[in-house]
Structure formats: C-alpha cells, structure tokens
Amino acid sequence: MRTFNTFIPNNRTLMGPGPSDVSPQVLNALARPTLGHLDPQFIELMDETKALLQYVFKTENQLTMPISAPGSAGMEACIVNLVEPGEKVIVCQNGVFGGRMKENVERAGAEAIVVTAQWGEPNSLESIEAALHAHPDAKFVGFVHAETSTGVRNDAQAICALAKQHDCMTIVDAVTSLAGIELRVDDWQIDAIYSGSQKCLSCVPGLSPVSFSDKALHKIQHRKTPVQSWFLDLNLIVGYWGQGGKRAYHHTAPVNSLYALHESLRLVHEEGLENSWHRHAAMHELLKTGLTELGLELLVAPESRLPQLNTVVIPDGVDDALVRNRLLNEFNLEIGAGLGALAGKVWRIGLMGHAATTKNIDFCLSSLRTVLR
Amino acid sequence: MRTFNTFIPNNRTLMGPGPSDVSPQVLNALARPTLGHLDPQFIELMDETKALLQYVFKTENQLTMPISAPGSAGMEACIVNLVEPGEKVIVCQNGVFGGRMKENVERAGAEAIVVTAQWGEPNSLESIEAALHAHPDAKFVGFVHAETSTGVRNDAQAICALAKQHDCMTIVDAVTSLAGIELRVDDWQIDAIYSGSQKCLSCVPGLSPVSFSDKALHKIQHRKTPVQSWFLDLNLIVGYWGQGGKRAYHHTAPVNSLYALHESLRLVHEEGLENSWHRHAAMHELLKTGLTELGLELLVAPESRLPQLNTVVIPDGVDDALVRNRLLNEFNLEIGAGLGALAGKVWRIGLMGHAATTKNIDFCLSSLRTVLR
Structure with missing residues (x-):
C-alpha cells in the first residue's frame, strides 16, 4: 500500500x-483554532x-468584504453581479488580466469593446475616449490598475474620471495594486x-477583497435578470457579510483564511497604508539600482512602472528557465517567468508586502549576480 | 485612531x-511556509x-481535484460544467441543499424537474422513477447524499442505478457524506x-473536492456553449490540475489550504477509509444512546439516519437559542441550529471526522445534561 x-x-x-x-x-493567525x-x-x-x-481601499462603501475564493473569482463576482446580458463594457487590455476580464464579460452574456495597448505600455486615455465616443451606450469601463503580467500601472484616477464624464461605471482590477501603490476608491469614484x-x-x-459603490449596489439590487452565479450572487452574500447583528448562512466561510486576512x-494598518505605498516605492528604487549595476533593464518606462512587480528584460543569450531553476534550487528564491506574450522575454521580480525589504533585495541581487556570472 | x-x-x-x-x-500543516x-x-x-x-472517493477518475472555493462552488462547478442551457435535470429536494441545487440548475439556463420529499425523509425511488418516466428527455439526476439540513441519508447507490437505467448522468452532493459514510464513486457509477x-x-x-467520470469529462469537453463561469471552467482548470509535468497557470491556488487538505x-488514509466509516457509525450509536437517556429523540428514522449529522428534536418548552447559547458560552461547545423548515424545531449535532470521538460525545452529553436540567 x-x-x-x-x-x-x-x-x-x-x-x-x-x-x-x-x-x-x-x-x-491562520493556524488558530477554527470557529x-x-x-x-x-x-x-x-x-x-x-x-x-475599507481602510486599505480608502472607501466608506458599505459593501466591502472578501469573496471566499481567489482574485479570479473576485473579478467574476464584480462582472456577473454588475453587468447584465446585452450590456456593453469597454475593456482595457494590455496584458493577461485585461484579456481575462474580456472573457468574463462575454461569459456574462455582455459585449466587450476591447481597447488594446502594447504589452508593457499603459492603456492610453485617447484610445479609451475614442471607444467611449464610438459606443455611447457603453455602461462600464473595466481596466487593470496594476497589470501583473507586464508590470505596468494604468492611470486609474484618470481612466475613472474619463469614464464618469461618459456616465460609465468603473470595474477595477486591483489584485496587485492594493496596498502597494496609491489607490483611492472613493476619491477616484471607483464603482467596483x-x-x-x-x-x-x-x-x-x-x-479576494471587493468593494462596491452605492451606485453599483443599487444596480445589483435592481437587475432585470438573476446573477448567473449562485455562489457569487451578492444579493445573497450580503445576508451573511452585510450590516446588522443577524447573519444568514449563505456558504461556509473559509474561517482560518479569514483569520490570516485580518x-x-x-499589519498594513499598523504600518500605515501610505507608509506601505512609500516602502514599496523605495524598495523598487533600490532594486532598480542594483539591477542596473548587473546590466539588467526594466521593460516598462519609468512613469508607468509598478514598484511591486518589476519586469526585467532577459539579456540575449541567457537561458531563462536555467536561471530561474538555479535561483529556486540553489537559493530557494522564486522569481516569476514571463506570461503570455512576454514568456521567455522577461522575468518578473515581485516586491510585495512583507517581501519588499532591503534584506530580500540584497539576497535577490546577490543570487542573480552569482547565477548570471 | x-x-x-x-x-x-x-x-x-x-x-x-x-x-x-x-x-x-x-x-x-496549514501554517507551513507558502510555496x-x-x-x-x-x-x-x-x-x-x-x-x-481518488482514495477517499473510491474512484479512478482522472478528473479528481479540489475546487479552490467552498462546497457551494463545488456544486456550481459540477452544474455549470456539465449542464447546458435548455437541458433537463431531475433534482431531488428534501432539504436546503437540494433546493440550492435547483437554484444552480436554473441559473445555468437549464430546467429543474423537482422531486420532493418531506424534510427529515429520504427521496423515494418511486417518485424519482415517476419523474424519469414523465421526462424521458432528462439528462441528469441530481441529489444530496447526506442532507446536512435534515440529517437524512439518501440511497445514493439505488438512485444512481435508477438514473443509469434511464440513461441519465448523476450529480451527487457529498459535502457531508465523504469519509463519514459508505460512498463508492466508481462502483455506484456516479458521474459528478x-x-x-x-x-x-x-x-x-x-x-471543495470534486470528481468526474470519463463520460462527464467527455460532455464537458464537447459542450455546445462555453461554461458560463470562467473561474470554474474545468476545460481551463485541467491545464493546472490535469496530468503531466507541465502545469499552466489558471488562478493562484490556495496553497496553504491545500497543505491542510493534503x-x-x-490522516483518513492512515486510519483507513472503511475504518473512518465504522468509527462514525459507532460514535453515532454512542451519542444516540446518551441522547435517549436524556429523553431526547432523533428526527430521522433509523434506516435513513446520518451518523455524522444528528438532528435532535427540541422538546416542547425548551428554549432553542438559550440552550445553544449556554453551550457556547459556558462550555465552548458549538452545536447547530435548525435550518430552513426545521429552524427552531431541531438541533444539529455533528460527529464529523476528528470530532467524532468518545471524549467529545461524553462532553456534549454532560453539557447538554447540565443545560437542560
């Protein structure tokens, strides 16, 4: 046996x-006894x-809670709750996750108007505005704040302002941005x-933490069609996560994971959210300086770079997989491979949260130096 | 602040x-370092x-894996992958979870033919057979093996055999049954x-652990319409959980929770699956004897009782919430309230897995004795 x-x-x-x-x-926290x-x-x-x-999202939205599943389910929750079949959504796509958003919109029976940008570049306001003019009946603009596949920051504040001018609600992917760079849900009028x-x-x-504006909540509560997902239907979930003393069972919450999230x-609250943003920025500068000294270049132009996700161009003649495998096996250090159109072309070095420290940066740089020698 | x-x-x-x-x-295991x-x-x-x-399900199904979300999402995964819009599903409903299955079927754009039984009783084979005769175009029979809301065991083996006679695939809710009572996916020809x-x-x-027969997998791979959920689309998930060395990213797996599941x-494997079934049965006998001595009765007839979920009739004049609150606050002991049609009428005492021990039963009975005195 x-x-x-x-x-x-x-x-x-x-x-x-x-x-x-x-x-x-x-x-x-994760390992404490289950309640x-x-x-x-x-x-x-x-x-x-x-x-x-609410603190980390900088919002007073009542409907702010974690979905009991990974970020992909958070994306799906936003789309299947807000968007109804036949509606038009302008989807900004400049990497893997914009593409995933388009997929979700179409599976919800809605129409995705895709605005593309090169991988490694942000979506331009001009292209989004052109789509808004061409599709005055569009009801939503969806975009990825921090594109994890490319290391690009989209200008969330400006895109949301533009969407509001055209009376569109906004759906924002903040999977990699939350607590790493400036993000203000209420000030920027983000709807989902x-x-x-x-x-x-x-x-x-x-x-997957999510938050919805009152306007978004109103739309969810007044849909013409039921939400296609029972598990993600916020009209049901609010009975459990909503306000008030009485909580109605919807599904069994992932109790221990929620201890860990709390x-x-x-810890972010203890550090201070803005301090966390600043630390990510400072650690990025340190990493960038070290990478430059190693002769390595970043894919993304300085004004659109994400501090927390650095896409490093793999130099000619360097074996992508060999380097990552040596880092993993000899140094117990994981860095990311390129994804989609950038597979084999970049490494993705994350400086996220608890990992964004000088100690880790020194370790990463010295390990890379050894392996690239 | x-x-x-x-x-x-x-x-x-x-x-x-x-x-x-x-x-x-x-x-x-849960708290080990994240990979x-x-x-x-x-x-x-x-x-x-x-x-x-595969061991605990007693199956050789290749498509056997955990969904990265709670049991409700596992139910939805089975239905939205297998069932296509317009298809007919015979849904056996004798408690909350059969009702949830009906909801899921309808949200997948399919038609639910509901076969009901009294809460506290199993679905009769006669009523299911009548529905199969009345709806020869039905493609699936869905039912709950162990109804957590009532404590009733449905005869999974017999229902599956009946469904097969009518060329229907079977969708089985084993949320509360797995590892607690006899369950044989391959022998009983369960499809999902x-x-x-x-x-x-x-x-x-x-x-949510799931398993699909080759026949079910074939249907999923040859759908006419895309699966409405991106997150739960098994055609995509198999790229990550499927066979072979190369795993393609779909979503970020809940790594630490999977350590815990493993x-x-x-531990079930170490005990032996059949030994686990027998332990649940033996602990149930012990609890039942003790409850009888306290003058308490079980709701469900002996032949349909679940050993792992005992619905105890609340005696006249006893304050349901007061008893549960005292058990929680004075003894740190959680027992369940009634759900749906049984709210206020029963308590639900679980004897599940690691909790199904003589120590816990003694503790539960003596605490109940004190509180009911």
Missing part, C-alpha cells in the same frame, strides 16, 4: 508575481475585517473593485 | 453541521492530493460529485 508523508515545504523566498512571502504573524462561521466571535472578526478593508490576498497584503492566497490587514 | 488587535479565537469544540474540529496536525503555485514541490503535493482524493473540506475530512473550510486526507 502506498504511504503518504506529511508535507514539509521548503522555506522559499517568494519574489515572483505572487503569492508573496507571508509573515510568521499571518501564518500563526464556526456563525460564531459571535467570528462575526466580530468579520466586522473588523470589513473596517480594515477586486483584489487578491496574496500580493501586497502578503496574506495566503485564496481570498492579521495581514492589521 | 482605531486600533486593531490580533484575533485570538476561543478554543471551541465544534459539534455542529460543520466546520468540524480541525486536528492540530492539520492546523500545523508558489507553480513550484515543483507544490506540484508534487497536488499530485498526492489527487491520489488521496462534490464535497467540502470542513465536514468529515476535518480540514479547514474553503475547498494532511487531512493523509
């Missing part, structure tokens, strides 16, 4: 596109988690936003 | 409808997890089955 042993993972340093390194405090999902003590944790999510637990929050993967948010 | 403290949950004994008590070994979701070491864990799931991590596997909540499955 086959035997199975307890799984003991290596202690990697995670500097890829996520998951990022999880702090021991968060892992400790029932309707336990009054757990409800208190839910309330605090909502308050902390989703993120992931495993990026700049440095929590374990598996949860702790990771608490 | 508001302060937030690390969350320290009470150490409850969980004897409700799930989550069940999680063993320290599983909590330890990347494409790390070769993590891929090994995925392969072992698949093998262990989903479970939950937090019941008789005694893992943390948040994952460990909980390993």
Whole structure:
C-alpha cells in the first residue's frame, strides 16, 4: 500500500508575481483554532475585517468584504453581479488580466469593446475616449490598475474620471495594486473593485477583497435578470457579510483564511497604508539600482512602472528557465517567468508586502549576480 | 485612531453541521511556509492530493481535484460544467441543499424537474422513477447524499442505478457524506460529485473536492456553449490540475489550504477509509444512546439516519437559542441550529471526522445534561 508523508515545504523566498512571502504573524493567525462561521466571535472578526478593508481601499462603501475564493473569482463576482446580458463594457487590455476580464464579460452574456495597448505600455486615455465616443451606450469601463503580467500601472484616477464624464461605471482590477501603490476608491469614484490576498497584503492566497459603490449596489439590487452565479450572487452574500447583528448562512466561510486576512490587514494598518505605498516605492528604487549595476533593464518606462512587480528584460543569450531553476534550487528564491506574450522575454521580480525589504533585495541581487556570472 | 488587535479565537469544540474540529496536525500543516503555485514541490503535493482524493472517493477518475472555493462552488462547478442551457435535470429536494441545487440548475439556463420529499425523509425511488418516466428527455439526476439540513441519508447507490437505467448522468452532493459514510464513486457509477473540506475530512473550510467520470469529462469537453463561469471552467482548470509535468497557470491556488487538505486526507488514509466509516457509525450509536437517556429523540428514522449529522428534536418548552447559547458560552461547545423548515424545531449535532470521538460525545452529553436540567 502506498504511504503518504506529511508535507514539509521548503522555506522559499517568494519574489515572483505572487503569492508573496507571508509573515510568521499571518501564518500563526491562520493556524488558530477554527470557529464556526456563525460564531459571535467570528462575526466580530468579520466586522473588523470589513473596517480594515475599507481602510486599505480608502472607501466608506458599505459593501466591502472578501469573496471566499481567489482574485479570479473576485473579478467574476464584480462582472456577473454588475453587468447584465446585452450590456456593453469597454475593456482595457494590455496584458493577461485585461484579456481575462474580456472573457468574463462575454461569459456574462455582455459585449466587450476591447481597447488594446502594447504589452508593457499603459492603456492610453485617447484610445479609451475614442471607444467611449464610438459606443455611447457603453455602461462600464473595466481596466487593470496594476497589470501583473507586464508590470505596468494604468492611470486609474484618470481612466475613472474619463469614464464618469461618459456616465460609465468603473470595474477595477486591483489584485496587485492594493496596498502597494496609491489607490483611492472613493476619491477616484471607483464603482467596483477586486483584489487578491496574496500580493501586497502578503496574506495566503485564496481570498479576494471587493468593494462596491452605492451606485453599483443599487444596480445589483435592481437587475432585470438573476446573477448567473449562485455562489457569487451578492444579493445573497450580503445576508451573511452585510450590516446588522443577524447573519444568514449563505456558504461556509473559509474561517482560518479569514483569520490570516485580518492579521495581514492589521499589519498594513499598523504600518500605515501610505507608509506601505512609500516602502514599496523605495524598495523598487533600490532594486532598480542594483539591477542596473548587473546590466539588467526594466521593460516598462519609468512613469508607468509598478514598484511591486518589476519586469526585467532577459539579456540575449541567457537561458531563462536555467536561471530561474538555479535561483529556486540553489537559493530557494522564486522569481516569476514571463506570461503570455512576454514568456521567455522577461522575468518578473515581485516586491510585495512583507517581501519588499532591503534584506530580500540584497539576497535577490546577490543570487542573480552569482547565477548570471 | 482605531486600533486593531490580533484575533485570538476561543478554543471551541465544534459539534455542529460543520466546520468540524480541525486536528492540530492539520492546523500545523496549514501554517507551513507558502510555496508558489507553480513550484515543483507544490506540484508534487497536488499530485498526492489527487491520489488521496481518488482514495477517499473510491474512484479512478482522472478528473479528481479540489475546487479552490467552498462546497457551494463545488456544486456550481459540477452544474455549470456539465449542464447546458435548455437541458433537463431531475433534482431531488428534501432539504436546503437540494433546493440550492435547483437554484444552480436554473441559473445555468437549464430546467429543474423537482422531486420532493418531506424534510427529515429520504427521496423515494418511486417518485424519482415517476419523474424519469414523465421526462424521458432528462439528462441528469441530481441529489444530496447526506442532507446536512435534515440529517437524512439518501440511497445514493439505488438512485444512481435508477438514473443509469434511464440513461441519465448523476450529480451527487457529498459535502457531508465523504469519509463519514459508505460512498463508492466508481462502483455506484456516479458521474459528478462534490464535497467540502470542513465536514468529515476535518480540514479547514474553503475547498471543495470534486470528481468526474470519463463520460462527464467527455460532455464537458464537447459542450455546445462555453461554461458560463470562467473561474470554474474545468476545460481551463485541467491545464493546472490535469496530468503531466507541465502545469499552466489558471488562478493562484490556495496553497496553504491545500497543505491542510493534503494532511487531512493523509490522516483518513492512515486510519483507513472503511475504518473512518465504522468509527462514525459507532460514535453515532454512542451519542444516540446518551441522547435517549436524556429523553431526547432523533428526527430521522433509523434506516435513513446520518451518523455524522444528528438532528435532535427540541422538546416542547425548551428554549432553542438559550440552550445553544449556554453551550457556547459556558462550555465552548458549538452545536447547530435548525435550518430552513426545521429552524427552531431541531438541533444539529455533528460527529464529523476528528470530532467524532468518545471524549467529545461524553462532553456534549454532560453539557447538554447540565443545560437542560
């Protein structure tokens, strides 16, 4: 009979596109005894988690909570709740995740008007404006704030302002941006936003924080058609995550993962959100300087670079997989491969959350130096 | 400024409808350092997890894996992948979860033919056969093996045999049955089955093991319409969870929760699946004897009782909420309230996985004795 042993993972340093390194405090929180999902003590944790999510999203949106599944499900939750069959959504695509948004829009029975940009560049306001003019009946603009596949920051504030001028609601992918760069849900008038637990929050993967404006909530509550997903139907989920003392069972919440999310948010709150933004920026400068010294170049122009996700051009003649494998096997260091159109062309070095430290940068640079020698 | 403290949950004994008590070994596994979701070491864990799931499901189905979300998402995954718009599904409903299955079928654009039974009773084969005769174009029969809302076991083997006679595929809810009572996916010719991590596997909540027969997989791969959910589309997920060395990114797997699932499955394997079934049955007998001594009655007739979920009739004049609150606050003991039509009429005492021990039963009975005195 086959035997199975307890799984003991290596202690990697995670500097890829996520998951990022999880702090021991968060892992400790994760392992605390499980409570029932309707336990009054757990409800208190839910309330605090909502308050902390409002803090990191910079919003007072009542409908702010984590979806009980990874970021991809957060994306799907935003789209299937807000968008109805036949509606038009302008989708900005400049990497893998804009493409995923288009897929989700179409599977919701809606029409995606795709505005593209080169991989490695942001979506231009001009192209989005042209699409808005060409499609005055569009109801939404969706875009990725921080494109994890390319390392590009889209100008969320400007895109949202433009969308508002055309009376469109906005759907924003903040999976990699939340807590890593400036993001202001209320000030920028974002209507629906989703993120992931495993990026700049440095929590374990598996949860997707979301937030919806009152206008978005009103649309969700007055749909003509039911939400196609039962599991993601916010009209049902609010009975569990909504306000008030009484919580109705919808699905069994991932209790222990929520302990971890609460702790990771608490740590961001303790550091201060703006301090976290500044730390990511400062660590990026340090990494960039070191990479330059190694003769390595970043793919993205300075004004659109994400500090937390650095796409490094693989020099001619260097074996992509060999370098990543040596880093993993000799140094227990994970950096990311290129994705989609950038496969084989870039490495993705993440500086996210708990992993964005001088110690990790020194380690990453010296390991790279050895392997590239 | 508001302060937030690390969350320290009470150490409850969980004897409700799930989550069940999680063993320290599983909590330890959960808290191990996070690996990347494409790390070769993590891929090994995925392969072992698949093998262990095949073991507990008693199947050789290649498409056997955990969905990265709770049992409700596993239900939705089965339905939105298998069932196409306009198709007919016979749904057996004798509690909350059959009703949820009907909801999912309808949201997938299909037609649910509902066969009902009284809450507390199993679905009769006669009523299912009548529906099969009345709807010869039905393509699926869906039912709940272990109805968590009522404590009733449906005769999965007989229902599947009947469905096969009528050339229907079967969709089985095994959220509460897996590892708690006899369940044989291959022998019983089940086509699609989903479970939950937090019941008789005694893992943390948040994952949904699923398995699909080759016939079901063939249907999924030859759909006329795309699966409406991107996140749950098995045609995409198999690129990550499928066979072979190369794994393509679909979504970021909930890495740490999968450590825990692996460990909980390993513990079932170590005990032996049949031994686990027998332990649940023996613990149920012990609990039943003790409840009888306290003058309490079970709702469900002996031949349909679930050992792992005991619905206890609340005696006249006893304050439901007061009893449960006292158990929680004075004894740190969680038992479940009634759900839906049984709210206020029953308590639900779970004996699931790691929680199904003589120690817990003694504790539960003596606590109940004190509170009911």
